[in-house]
Amino acid sequence: MPIRHSPVVAVTRRTAIAGLAGTLIAASSGCARRTPHDPLRLWAIGREGDIAAQLVDAFVARNPHIAVEVQKMPVTAAHEKLLTAYAGDTLPDVCTLGNTWVPEFQALNALQPLDELIAGSSTVDVRDYFSGIFESNRVDGVIYGVPWYVDTRLLYYRRDILQQVGFGAPPRSWDEWATMMAAIKRQVGPQRYSALLPLNEYEPLVVLGLQTPTEFLRDGGRYGNFSNPDFRRALKFYNDMFLKGWAPRASNTQISNVWDEFGNGYFSFYISGPWNIAEFKKRLPAKLKDAWMTAPMPGPDGPGMSSAGGASLVIFKASQRTADAWKLIEYLSEPATQQRLYQLIGNMPPRRATWQTSDLVQSPYALAFHEQLERVRSPPKVPEWERIAQELRLMGERVVMQRVTVEQGTAQLDAKVNEILTKRRWLLARKSGAK
Amino acid sequence: MNRSHAGWWFAAPSLLVLALFFFVPVLAAFAMSLTDFDLYALTDLDNLRFVGFENYGALLREPLFWKSLGNTFYFVLLGVPLSLGLSLGAAMLVNSRVARWRNFFRTVYFAPVVTTLVAVAVVWRYILHTRYGFLNYMLSWFGIDGIDWQGDPHWAMPSIVLLAVWKNFGYNMIILLAALQGIPEDLYEAARIDGATGWQLFRHVTLPSLAPVLTLVSILTMTGYFQLFAEPYVMTEGGPLQSTLSVLYFMFEEGFKWWSLGRASAVAFLLFVLMFAITLLQLRLTRREVRQ
Amino acid sequence: MTRRSRTIVVNSLLVIGAVFTAFPLLWMVSVSFMPTGAASHFPPPLLPDHPTLANYRELFANHSAGRYMANSALIATLATCISIVLNTMAGYAFAKLRFAGRERIFGLLLGALVIPAQVTMIPLFAIVKSLGLVSTYAGAIIPTMTSIFGIFLVRQYTLALPDELLEAARIDGAGEARIFVSIVMPLLQPIIVTLAILTFLATWNDFMWPLIVLTDQKLHTLPVALAGLSREHVQDNELMMAGSVITIVPVLILFLAMQRYYIAGILAGGVKG
Secondary structure, three states: OOOOOOOOHHHHHHHHHHHHHHHHHHHHHHOOOOOOOOEEEEEEOHHHHHHHHHHHHHHHOOOOOEEEEEEEEEHHHHHHHHHHHHHHHOOOOEEEEEHHHHHHHHHHEOOOOHHHHHHHHHHOHHHHHHHHHOOEEEOOOOEOOOEEEEEEEEEEEEOOOOOOOOOOOOEEEEEHHHHHHEEEEEEEOOOOEEOOOOOOOOOOHHHHHOOOOOOOOOOOOOOOOOOHHHHHHHHHHHHHHHHHOOOOOOOOOOOOOHHHHHHHHOOOOOOOOOOOHHHHHHHOHHHHHOOEEOOOOEEEEEOOOOOEEEEEEEEOOOOOOOOHHHHEEEEEEEHHHHHHHHHHHHOOOOOOOHHHOOOOHHHHHHHHHHHHHOOOOOOOOOOHHHHHHHHHHHHHHHOOOOOHHHHHHHHHHHHHHHHOOOHHHHHHHHHHHHH | HHHHHHHHHHHHHHHHHHHHHHHHHHHHHHHHHHEEEOOOHHHHHHHOEOOOOOOHHHHHHOOOHHHHHHHHHHHHHHHHHHHHHHHHHHHHHHHHOOOOHHHHHHHHHHHHHOOOHHHHHHHHHHHHHOOOEEEEEEEEOHHHHHHHOOOHHHHHHHHHHHHHHHHHHHHHHHHHHHHHHHOOOHHHHHHHHHOOOHHHHHHHHHHHHHHHHHHHHHHHHHHHHOOOOOOHHHHOOOOOOOOOOOHHHHHHHHHHHOHHHHHHHHHHHHHHHHHHHHHHHHHHHHHHHOOO | OOHHHHHHHHHHHHHHHHHHHHHHHHHHHHHHOOOOOOOOOOOOOOOOOOOHHHHHHHHHHHHHHHHHHHHHHHHHHHHHHHHHHHHHHHOOOHHHHOOOOOOHHHHHHHHHHHOOOOHHHHHHHHHHOOOOOOOOOOHHHHHOOOOOHHHHHHHHHHHHHHHHHHHHHHOOOOOOOOHHHHHHHOOOHHHHHHHHHHHHHHHHHHHHHHHHOOOOOHHHHHHHHHHHHHHHHOOOHHHHHHHHHHHHHHHHHHHHHHHHHHHHHHHHHHOOO
């Protein structure tokens, strides 16, 4: 068959088109390559993400040569987004990280140690921080994060409703709390409730568990330890609130507007964090101004513990720009910036200096948080904690929906946690074997 | 000889892409499912262990995996017949000789198929809202009290079926419509002469003629429905009480939420084997039926 | 039943069906023009009392909707262009060019049609990572660049082309590339349009892969951005409806304009496949 053009030539033209396509890909991927001229990347979670850009404006004005790009992560997807970014090598330079996640990202070798930077800094003064919160960022003696704000859970309550049923002060112990919830339930009837403990959050149950002395994990974080009398007591108390009709079996998203419903008296006690001070101030009608208050968590036998939560500022190891990143962290840690953060969205500062300068001292709602901060406890510092906490929440949901008993639930949770910790046990055994 | 080379060169770019981004990953997925690949291993490959079929064993012991499997089957068994029934009904209506504006109706029925799943899931989440949604409003006309569609573990999956049926029935309708139009008119004439009535015509002429196409669309629909993911991701996040957690959602959580990649690969493979087995079974059953 | 009553029954059913089918989309559009909070009432309002563009303004001004839209358009367009070139070449080769192993490879491809794409996703992420393409447009495009279904679609169509045409061109001395570009491609135009629409819509609507691979918010596509936004703004129904409108309307318009080709694609895949 006579063929004048050699097919190889023909194919080269084809390849030219394929090559063009390749160039297109290369061009379109270009924007992901990091160069020193790219802006410094800051990721922030949830509401902090909304206002971080405002806070950073002043930093950029002060350091015109450092451009900053802020991105927001949705709260419910933040953890998985961060892990995906870690797996895909696309972590930012600076990030706000829940302090319970610090051990996890340290185990992944993703965090920059900060001890030297802190030692050389005039802004970040360790002695000025609440020590419990600062220590939550220490893993094996090394500091990996600077606390940005503190977050502990306590009680929001309706003072007026409590008074109507004959109580002048918030509860100090579980027994008192139960008495009050029973009284309120009698008063408000079947359509309303005494308390809201959203089923899509693990914090309420974690806090109740932390109030009892026994640890969640045993043998250095190798096995689950939930089938003990202490945790079962906490879970039983939690379950009772739903069983007796004091709390609705509902998640936050089903209560279409938590703030309005609190104002309507749909529930009178709400376990939540400091940001809701600002939200309630803003969203409740003026006539309810004095109708609500905050109180420290009641404990099993008197004033109780709460979780040592909060967010820390971290630098990821992959960052090429540690110096600039640290500058940004120093700026965000200045008392003036933290005060601004409090004013904008009500986040509690982790430094004493900020507490003194800001209008926090005058806020009656913040008092309870100040008191609670003296009694906080960290959940286990194992990298698997976030997953364990999610399993804890699911178990709690199954118990209050009466799918399993307290005993079955805790036993199932231990089995699940032991499985989650399998790899950790192997790694620890190998480490000690190598020594 | 030269033309043979040309053929290779024309096919090569596609085959190369398929090999690199499809066939290699399939094999790699199987290999991965035999290891405990996780975040620790992602950090340092020394932390990777070969575990044989342990991931599969662990899955079969995992209640949540069985739950997700049960949920997925529930979705398929409820959704596929409903979808097909509605598709067939719509196709017959549009195909009816007395129908007006056929093209208009065909387009309207088909429109949901091309819409973006995430966006219509957002829309349906609102339509199904317990207090402000339109569905509960319509039910209230009949004295039915507000159903907590997405909060009640019993109703969450049916509400997702509702969305899926609405979104998908137009697709099969188009295929069935073409098949209906392909049935020779003589068959109906002959049956009518034998005295067959409307229902008998449907039972003895329409259905048998459609049988091969119906098998095909049911397999297509089923394999599609086994891959349930975006609807629960947007509408319920797998809840309440994990009643809308599908197998694929389970894989996503194991893999891309907790990064247990070995375990997640095992989930993906089990899903694949299951879908494959059911497709084969269905083909064999239909073949036997046709022979009889 | 008389013909007249049948006409009434059939057409009433058609109308009722159309109302139920179209309602969610029409209500979505209507609510998207309501001011914040207007839709959270019982009974739910059908039409806005005071139509407003505020939700759209909010989306584009404060939630970077324009950027996400551009991302979606860019990713879908690139995927479409690349997949047309690759699939047409391969489909033509499998139909009209003889080469060693052709039948065996084609059989393998057909067999692989039953493998769901999700099986490949985890290793695919690892491969994309090793190429440094996580969180890039290229990474998002990779799985849609070529498809077995697309190759199959083109092959079926090409089989119907007369061999004599190609032979005549060869006798006239045209090279294979020349034959492909100036004879085959023009004849394949209808199926190329079909393939283009199918690929564009599939890529635009795709969710799971972009959700995984696009970690950088700046690169999010509309569906990924909308899913994230809807988790944060559960209460803002009006805003969410506006977000759904801008996600759905472009593809809906494209479909309405090119309906014939789209349906041809479904029938080719569904009936012959």
